[in-house]
Amino acid sequence: MATSVRMGRRRGGQQFLRRQVGYGGGFLHRIRLRISSQRLFRTIIISLAFIALLPPFFFHFRLRRFHQVQQRKCGWLNDPPLVCAHGGDSTRASPNTMAAYDIALRSQVDCIEIDVSRSSDGVLLALHDRDLQRISGNSTSKVGYFSMKEIMNLSLTSGCRKLKVYSHGVVDKGSIGWLGWFTRSKYNVDIRLVKFNVFNYRLIKELDSAHQVIQKFHDESIPTIEDALKLISTSVRQVILDAKVGPPSYEKGLAKDILSVVERTQCRNCLVWAKSDILARDVIKLSPDIPVGYIVMKDPSTGARTNLLRMKDAGVVGVYHPLIDEKLVKILHGRNKKVYAWTVDDVASMEKLLFEHVDAVVTSNPTLLQRLMQDIRTECLKEGFSLSR
Ligand SMILES: *[C@@H]1O[C@H](CO)[C@@H](O)[C@H](O)[C@H]1NC(C)=O
């Protein structure tokens, strides 16, 4: 009995519980349904809003990214760097010759860099030790140990060697001896003989092809800085005089010699730079008006980059191009210094330097750079890049 009562109670309890559960379950169920349908509704609304907003956001960021990429690729078009021919156009003539300058001028470069070396008798020549070594065939020759006459003689000797090669078959080898100075006359050449077997000028003159050879020979002779500046300076926006300091006189009086040629030729767009800080400082001291640059490169002994900011009064920094990145350009521009990159002869590096917004690119192949700049320009304009001026 007691058990059945207990059981009955328990059963009643279970029923109660079940009722409770049944009642409560239905209620909760409905609440839950309502909640979940609300949640579903909310989820749908949010998803719809998200779907609606996604494309504008997506395109906003895509567009921003596109503009960033385009700005990087095309931004330089608003302020293109100077195209500087290193020793003239040295892809089609020997560097630092009138022929190389002439070709560079004809392809309308903005600027020409001339190597400046001083002979033992104090004449400034457009010549690099490397050029002299090529001419003399002696890999240890240095300009500073030769007088101007000796250098011209070496150049003539090398010219004669070439002339013999060029005229092979046209003129009998034996008829060409040592040639004297070439200067201007009605044929643009006036030949005086210094030492000769026999130089048969009449024969050469009669032969048109040989005359062209002489003309080429003449153009490939070594110019003085004065002659080079007279030819170049009024036809370009800037001339860089790259002063070579070497034995036996090094910097002694070199700044003064350079400035006096600049003054004599009235070069108003000459810039002087040098690997020697002593020389650059000498130029600044002697003539505060002429723009001066110093060189940033890898120190040959340590491999580390030379100090970036080390000459307050120099407005230009010539940087060895692999060292150039966004940060370097930002620092130098922040100090009001122009960044000139040297010497850049491959397309990939040229492109990178355009994107880094350098102020000038010195190259031995100016037409390659000009063509690249034109191609990027065309592409940018086609992609809708608008020039701000
Ligand atoms: C090359 O030049 C050096 C120094 O200028 C000289 O000592 C040497 O004799 C020259 N060599 C030749 C083969 O002329």
Ligand SMILES: *[C@@H]1O[C@H](CO)[C@@H](O)[C@H](O)[C@H]1NC(C)=O
């Ligand atoms: C010019 O070079 C030739 C050949 O090397 C030499 O014999 C001659 O003495 C040189 N003349 C001068 C003025 O240096």
